Amino acid sequence: MSAGTALASATGESKRVRGRKSSAPGTGRERVAGWVFTSPFLILFLVFSALPVVASFAMSFTDMRSTDISTPFDVNFVGFRNYGHLLTDETVRQAALNTAAFVIVGVPVTLFLALLIAVGLNSGVRRMATFFRVGYYLPAITSIVAVAVVWKYLYAPDIGLINTALTKIGITGPNWLEDPNWALPSLIIMGIWRNLGSLAVIFLAGLQLVDRQLYEAASVDGAGFWIKFRHVTVPSMRPTLLFGAVITGIGYLQFFEEPFVMTQGGPLNRTLSVAYESYNQFGYGNYGYSAAIAYSLFIVIMILTVIQFKVLKPNT
């Protein structure tokens, strides 16, 4: 169902295959074909994907700067100095706080709303389902940059639609993107808006697998919408919900385009994200430090991924 379980099954299966055929790894012809077919991919993949992952790790322990770019091996090993530095760096600390807030606030709200939408789509609005799906999915397939440009206009303090509408009902809206207290919440709202639909579609697939008899039994017992949601839907959907939480969390952990377009990390670094700060340090020429920031983020992402695999492994 999910990428997580698919991975688990993929590795598990190859183990079985190997166990059975361990003495004879293919005919001569198959061996040659196997390597011929994989080598174009493998060369590109090793050079442009695998090598940079290792190099990024190595780089994070050096003092590499942009001036070392043509002599990448002629740099000094500085141990954990970059990592030590980022623990005391006020800007990084602010970026980490912002990123954490984005994830901690954004993930539960996105999950809850997406599940409500999925339940709605699942509970019979069949005629309109295609229409709803296209609409709800739209933000996820469009460029974040384009979407951010539009939202910047919606959030504009004097002429933006949000404040114009608020004025109508007697509320003076804040200067969303330039008020230190509102800037990050503004981006989180946009993030939720963007991820809601695609997550709802994933949940919908999960909901279709929930045993209908459970709902019928609950209905017979007189359970209303909320009781069914709380006691049938949520427990049955636990693996899908966790999967949704992890992929949404991984996405939010890397938020970058939104502040790049809408706030440039401001005001007062309140919308600076970890990914953004890594990009900024790269821009300042501090390659080693930039890699250390990126790798720290990567470790958090890996932890989330491992949690997902561990929890999702048994029969989903």
Next chain:
Amino acid sequence: MSESAIAIEHDTEILMYDEPEPGEATPAKVHEKTTRSNWVVSGILAVGLIIVVFPFVWMLLGSFKTEGELRRVPPTVFPEAPTLENYEHLWSQLNIPQFAFNSAVVALAVTVGNLLFCSMAGYALAKLVFPGKRIILLVVLAMLMVPGTVTFVPLFVLTSNIGLVNTYGGLILPFLAGAFGVFLMRQFMENMPKELIEAARIDGANEFTIFFRIILPLAGPALATLALLTFLGNWNSFLWPLVIAQSEDMYTLPIALALYSTGQYASQYALLMAGAVVVIVPVLILFIFLQRFFVQVSATSGIK
């Protein structure tokens, strides 16, 4: 057979719930209640849908207004005198055709590369037995979750040393063969009957003939999925083009839009709305045609 591939087939079937399900007759009482709550649910969904789609509608309407009309309070909903001047401005003065061309070249080249290299490798990993296969598979799986944020600095150093900064090669090459593509193709091909390949071998077909004539034609759905996801991902891609495209003639559309919207055109909303439309429309058209298919794939693969 792998579980996930079964899940894909399974979900494909059950997701087509637009058609009424014959076996779903419910007692009248329950049905009545369901109908009433359906209206409530539909209402909530419709409000949600309006909120989700509204920014796009607002963008589209805005792109046909003049800057003056766009800044009016209270705002007009429909453009008073629909104008194409924003688009004309984009075309004549901002080099948009060049950016669109760059975006298309990069997205198409990366898509073609992934289709070829990933299906070949996916086939080998699914159906051929050769030494080293398990290690390759493990590396591919391990790399599935690595985000571009982690690799862009060393990748830039590498690209710079092979002289590809600010070139199409630099924009395309790093993404020409991705772990996800191999994973997807392998999962799909895993289910193809081995007998098909063995029969072809007995008939004297060589390995290339088997792959190109027998396997690839059967992998249509997986290829289409991979093509769609790769194209979308690269059309919208941001961080790497931002790093690697250093002169205007190499910008892709999202880079151009981001830099204009934070630079000299920051307050020209009408122009920016038109720019956003240009970025979104190709993807939107693709999506509307392939939405059912796309949604199924996303639901089963968890790709956003």
